[in-house]
Amino acid sequence: MAATSVLRVRHRLAELAEAHDVPGASVSVFADGEVVDAAVGTVNLRTGVEVRPDSPFMIQSITKVWTATLVMQLVDEDLVALDEPITRYLPGFRTADRPASAGITVRHLLTHTGGFEGDLWAATTTDDDALKLFVDEHVSRATQYLEPGRAYSYCSAGLGVLGRLVEALRGTTYAVALRRYLTDPLGVDEVAFDAGEAMGFRTAIGHVRPGPGEPLRTLPTWAVLPLSNPAAGNQLAMPARGLIEFAQMHLADGRAPRGARLLSAESARMMRTPQVAVPATFGGPVDQGLGWRLTAAGRVAEHGGDAPGCAAMLRLVPDRQVAVAVLGNGGDMTGLVSTLCDELLSELAGVAPRVLGSVPHQTAVDDPDRYCGRYELRNRVAEVSTDDQRRLWLTQEERNEAAWMSMLAGIDSRPETFELRRVEGGRFARLDREGEMAGVVEFIDTDSMGRARFLHDGRAAPRVD
Structure with missing residues (x-):
């Protein structure tokens, strides 16, 4: 150089x-x-x-x-x-x-x-x-x-x-x-x-x-x-x-x-x-x-x-x-x-x-029950819900040591909510409050009731409900 x-x-x-x-x-x-x-x-x-x-x-x-x-x-x-x-x-x-x-x-x-x-x-x-x-x-x-x-x-x-x-x-x-x-x-x-x-x-x-x-x-x-x-x-x-x-x-x-x-x-x-x-x-x-x-x-x-x-x-x-x-x-x-x-x-x-790719246009999902539920790891809890338009929403919140570290750093840690839009299969784009791409999550595995067992965003969070 x-x-x-x-x-x-x-x-x-x-x-x-x-x-x-x-x-x-x-x-x-x-x-x-x-x-x-x-x-x-x-x-x-x-x-x-x-x-x-x-x-x-x-x-x-x-x-x-x-x-x-x-x-x-x-x-x-x-x-x-x-x-x-x-x-x-x-x-x-x-x-x-x-x-x-x-x-x-x-x-x-x-x-x-x-x-x-x-x-x-x-x-x-x-x-x-x-x-x-x-x-x-x-x-x-x-x-x-x-x-x-x-x-x-x-x-x-x-x-x-x-x-x-x-x-x-x-x-x-x-x-x-x-x-x-x-x-x-x-x-x-x-x-x-x-x-x-x-x-x-x-x-x-x-x-x-x-x-x-x-x-x-x-x-x-x-x-x-x-x-x-x-x-x-x-x-x-x-x-x-x-x-x-x-x-x-x-x-x-x-x-x-x-x-x-x-x-x-x-x-x-x-x-x-x-x-x-x-x-x-x-x-x-x-x-x-x-x-x-x-x-x-x-x-x-x-x-x-x-x-x-x-x-x-x-x-x-x-x-x-x-x-x-x-x-x-x-x-x-x-x-x-x-x-x-x-x-x-x-x-x-x-x-x-x-x-990341472009924001998917389709908002409604045909099978929301497969994804909706509570997923937990030691330091984070996630709730996936649906609304009357069959859109999926992901709310995440820190807890335990993660919340403690935010407090130690002086950060006001609050729950975050994202809209989820399907990219393909169990993979969804995560959209921020401005509707911009903020990452990807993926639902993997299926339980006996046809529901996703894990919410994956790099870490596999198991369904607990």
Whole structure:
């Protein structure tokens, strides 16, 4: 990439940050064998300290791909087999359904097909035993909604179990293992696992709107997620350049930019191989690999992350040796990330943007009873209802730890209602109050009464009425 690209990328990042009211953002791009970094805005609206390319931002769930890579290193060393039950390595592992959980394999956890409640955000401790206690005390009580391997349902708790697997087999904490086996060999120095470590760097803090239309406000705390599950990405922070160093290693099938082989070529490619279809998606089929999510007919390997006040995205195009990492600390990060990533991948790798599609015209459904009902997960409840015009409406509300985290962040969390319009089969577009596309949901499986068993929007919420 030409030197002028630095100015061009920075200019575009600044435009989008202003358009989407993002306080601070950072981007790193790898293409043509070169890396371009750009940063704009402030790490904290209170202090006005500017973002620099070495400023760490929370990467949230992108951490899951780092965890998957640590697990695949164990596979390379013949310490772990993908299709062995996790109990072979963690004998005390179980969910609330002991017989079902005995069949959960390492591959199930890597592909989000373990079938148990995934959003377990209760705190344990801030000590070295935090992840062990998370698995022993919280995962052990997790509801088993689906039989292992039955279907994809995003499961942060499953990555926590894998993080504990890494701890057990490496004989150290997850943080030490990540540094020893990945960030140190990659030369990524600006890494923080908690607020104490974050203070050593020019680290970004998140910003939120307390209510609709209100100005952005700095989070009252550095992180709203507890330290209990570092392997899923609760607080890990690093610069965009750190993500690109990691991406370059994967693009090189396991060889780090400095030459060290950190992962076998076979394992690196296997991570980018489709394992299971992801329901409730748009813009063409989406598959789950071993850690990576695969889009654009398998050309793009990606993972995002978000929490109140922050968002992150890492996308790779192996056949063109291109990678883009974008990090931000508030505002409409979804708009900034999707626009910038789409533009860069289109220009540098010929990848067409994924689009939600047009709003379906047909409003009435012939079989509302199949869908209407109450669907629950630990941290969210959803009600699907119909009106006298046979239109479907979805109302969602946070509860338990999700509601607590919103309160901690200073966000006025209220129920949200969307109209549902059929796209095809059990897949429906979700429309916001302005009638614009706001995502997709899918009803899957059928009970003995002909009703949908699950409402799926990335997570499979079971019917409870």
